[in-house]
Amino acid sequence: MSFNAIEMQIALSRTQDAGKIQEQNQQKNLIQQDHAAHQVRENQERKQKTVVSEEQKLPAHFYEKEGNA
DSSP states (O other): OOOOHHHHHHHHHHHHHHHHHHHHHHHHHHHHHHHHHHHHHHHHHHHHHHHHHHHHHSOHHHHHHHHHO
16 A cells, blocks of 8 residues: 555645544543542531531530440
Protein backbone atom coordinates (compact mmCIF):
# COMPACT_ATOMS: atom_id res chain seq x y z
CA MET A 1 0.00 0.00 0.00
CA SER A 2 1.61 3.22 -1.09
CA PHE A 3 0.52 6.80 -0.55
CA ASN A 4 1.11 9.65 -2.90
CA ALA A 5 2.13 13.09 -1.55
CA ILE A 6 -1.40 14.48 -1.20
CA GLU A 7 -2.74 11.39 0.55
CA MET A 8 0.23 11.49 2.93
CA GLN A 9 -0.47 15.14 3.81
CA ILE A 10 -4.07 14.31 4.58
CA ALA A 11 -3.13 11.22 6.59
CA LEU A 12 -0.61 13.18 8.70
CA SER A 13 -3.09 15.98 9.25
CA ARG A 14 -5.76 13.52 10.37
CA THR A 15 -3.29 11.81 12.70
CA GLN A 16 -2.46 15.13 14.36
CA ASP A 17 -6.16 15.95 14.66
CA ALA A 18 -6.84 12.57 16.23
CA GLY A 19 -4.01 13.13 18.72
CA LYS A 20 -5.45 16.52 19.72
CA ILE A 21 -8.92 15.06 20.13
CA GLN A 22 -7.58 12.20 22.24
CA GLU A 23 -5.68 14.64 24.47
CA GLN A 24 -8.79 16.78 24.87
CA ASN A 25 -10.83 13.73 25.84
CA GLN A 26 -8.25 12.73 28.43
CA GLN A 27 -8.24 16.24 29.89
CA LYS A 28 -12.04 16.23 29.93
CA ASN A 29 -12.05 12.92 31.82
CA LEU A 30 -9.52 14.25 34.36
CA ILE A 31 -11.62 17.36 34.92
CA GLN A 32 -14.76 15.27 35.37
CA GLN A 33 -13.01 13.01 37.89
CA ASP A 34 -11.70 16.03 39.78
CA HIS A 35 -15.16 17.56 39.85
CA ALA A 36 -16.70 14.31 41.08
CA ALA A 37 -14.09 14.01 43.84
CA HIS A 38 -14.80 17.60 44.87
CA GLN A 39 -18.53 16.85 45.04
CA VAL A 40 -17.88 13.79 47.21
CA ARG A 41 -15.72 15.83 49.60
CA GLU A 42 -18.40 18.53 49.85
CA ASN A 43 -21.10 15.93 50.53
CA GLN A 44 -19.02 14.27 53.24
CA GLU A 45 -18.33 17.59 54.93
CA ARG A 46 -22.00 18.53 54.80
CA LYS A 47 -23.02 15.18 56.29
CA GLN A 48 -20.46 15.52 59.09
CA LYS A 49 -21.74 18.98 59.94
CA THR A 50 -25.33 17.74 59.87
CA VAL A 51 -24.55 14.96 62.34
CA VAL A 52 -22.86 17.41 64.69
CA SER A 53 -25.73 19.87 64.51
CA GLU A 54 -28.30 17.09 65.09
CA GLU A 55 -26.41 15.93 68.19
CA GLN A 56 -26.38 19.48 69.50
CA LYS A 57 -30.17 19.58 69.25
CA LEU A 58 -30.64 16.53 71.50
CA PRO A 59 -31.68 17.29 75.08
CA ALA A 60 -29.16 16.74 77.87
CA HIS A 61 -31.22 13.99 79.53
CA PHE A 62 -30.81 11.86 76.39
CA TYR A 63 -27.11 11.52 77.09
CA GLU A 64 -27.71 10.73 80.76
CA LYS A 65 -30.05 7.85 79.92
CA GLU A 66 -27.58 6.50 77.40
CA GLY A 67 -24.79 6.48 79.99
CA ASN A 68 -26.90 4.60 82.57
CA ALA A 69 -28.00 1.87 80.21
